[in-house]
Amino acid sequence: MIANFSSFLPFKKQDLIKSLLLLFLAFLLTACQSSAVPLEFAPDGKIVQQAIALQLEQRLNPLSEQLKTTKPRLNINNINVQNIDTVTIGDLPSYHLTGTYNLKLILPRQEIKQNKNKFDVYLQRQAEGKTWRLLSKDNKTSKQESVWKSYLISM
Structure with missing residues (x-):
């Protein structure tokens, strides 16, 4: 005698398939949600200019100190x-x-004067939204985990 287990289940096969399909679609929609940062909040030109200047100063200041010369003034445009x-x-x-x-x-x-210098900066707006920070990867750490240094951009 073959037992029919379908009579013991409180729901039908079609209901089970529909539920699984709905669960899969819900998971798919959740996984596809973009956690991207909105471009509307991207830094303006003044912040980018100050970030480039800060990055240059970090390179030029040690050189000026080593050569015992006056630090150059920077004019960044275009x-x-x-x-x-x-x-x-x-x-x-x-x-x-x-x-x-x-x-x-x-x-x-x-x-x-130097024209068309390339820049590559990482900028981060702080949680309160009032200040920006220049980020740079710390090359002294292992390559497996990224460690970032951050520098306040003066407004």
Whole structure:
């Protein structure tokens, strides 16, 4: 005698299939939700200019100290952002910007102009939304985990 177990189940096969299908679709929709950072909140040109200046100062200041010379004044203009990628770093929305800019280094006895210098910056708006930070990867750590250093951008 063959037992018919379908009579013991409180629901039909069609109901089970519909429930599983609905559960799968709900999972699929949840997985496809974008956690992307909105571009509307991307930094403006002044923030990008200050980030580039801060990045340059971090490179030029040690050199000026080593050579025992006056730190050059920087004039950054014609910033052309070519690409903006949104990323999340440390659970906060961040922006990876690349592009070009023109630079004028003002030294005590001369001015040096450079056109179409490339830049590559990571910028992060802080949780309260009032300040921005320049982020840079710490190359001294292992490649398996990314450690970021952050620097406040003066407003």
